[in-house]
Amino acid sequence: MKRYLLALLALPTLVFAEDTLSSGDTAWMLVATAFVMLMTPAGLALFYGGLTRSKNVINTISMSLGAFAVGSLVWVLAGYSIAFGEGDFIGTGKVMLSGITSDTLSGTIPELLFVAFQGTFAAIAVAIASGSMIERVKFSTFMVFAALWIVAVYAPVTHWAWGGGETLYFGEMDFAGGTVVHLNAGVAGFVVAMILGRRKDYGKVAIKPFSPVLVSLGAALLWFGWFGFNAGSQLAADGVSASAFLVTNVAASLGVIGWLSAEWLVYKKATLVGGASGAVAGLVAITPAAGTAGVEGAIVIGLVGGALGFYGVSKLKTMFKVDDSLDAFWIHGLVGIWGSIATAIFIADYAMAENYNMASQLVSQLKAIGLTIVYSGVVTAIVYFIASAITGGGRVDEESESRGLDETVHGEKSINL
Secondary structure, eight states: OHHHHHHTTOGGGOOOSOOOOOHHHHHHHHHHHHHHHHIIIIIIHHHHHHHSOGGGHHHHHHHHHHHHHHHHHHIIIIIHHHHHSBOSSSOBSOGGGTTOOTTOEETTEEHHHHHHHHHHHHHHHHHHHHTTTTTTBOHHHHHHHHHHHIIIIIHHHHHHHTSOOOTTOOOOOOSSOIIIIIIHHHHHHHHHHHHHOOOTTTTTSOOOOSOHHHHHHHHHHHHHHHHHHHHGGGOSSSHHHHHHHHHHHHHHHHHHHHHHHHHHHHHSOOOHHHHHHHHHHHHHHHGGGTTTOOHHHHHHHHHHHHHHHHHIIIIIHHHHTOOOTTOHIIIIIIHHHHHHHHHHHSOOGGGOOTTOOHHHHHHHHHHHHHHHHHHHHHHHHHHHHHHHHHTTOSBOOHHHHHHOHIIIIISOOSOOO
């Protein structure tokens, strides 16, 4: 019984037995899906593009665009079947959306719409990971990696958390993807960054963002799209969706405040890049708790998320000495861990099962965190080596790295003067 009570708190993946289409829910989910789609080729692309150096802006944005294109393809071919098909360890039976028609329902919405909504999550997950490896990974290698990673890493983790997989389900509460998307992607990026090694001039020259303005604009688009990401994960236009919408905004705002406050205490500066990064950290932190936390919880979750993200980027990154180019692990992985733990702590009374036990739930959250780190870390490394072998090596040559990948790979410049 306990599992099913907890499962009600992980609503984004449940396929209810209802057979009645709701036009209101369907209309909202069409909009929410479009919101989330905007996050990858627009929001994340500009956020990452602004953070990288001028000689690699086109390449960095192209990786987000490519991730969305490749992700959308492999999701309908096999990813959705692995994530949401029948099976304990991995799902099967829905390859190329077999058996799904325009009349097939997932709860109160068409299953085809559910496929599209979940596909945007898969695409942004691998795009997030790209931020750790930019400026030195081959574009071709990343494209192959993206396709393989969604199938081999993202889809199985999704199945265990959301898709009904019994074998590795720990009773985790993850409303919209704290471990499934953010921790998973953060670990993947960190592992590839370790394998690739540091950029040639890392630690030798100042590496400054191309455009803090683009970073801010990208963060704003991510913030906007996140309303679909979190509120849409309820799969219905109802009170829980409205609550998720509100706490998402509150946590993002507190993420800005948390990051800038920490930045001011340490450096006596409050930067635009820091504020934008804090917003993303707050959004990451609230993601797993969006459907269960109240406003009070969102304030704490977002504030700590912003401050923790700053600490990870400014202190822990230096200690670990891994060239995570755009801090994907520290903002998505580390803060994703905090968000998952906080989900068990800051649960509103209305969302709490009658026999809810915080200590037991914390254990479940930690088990899911551990599984995600181990599985994503190991299989990501295997996927990268396969992609590297297919494309004749995963790292660009020294000349291309020095000149920049915009000209050497894409034959373009971010600005033509």
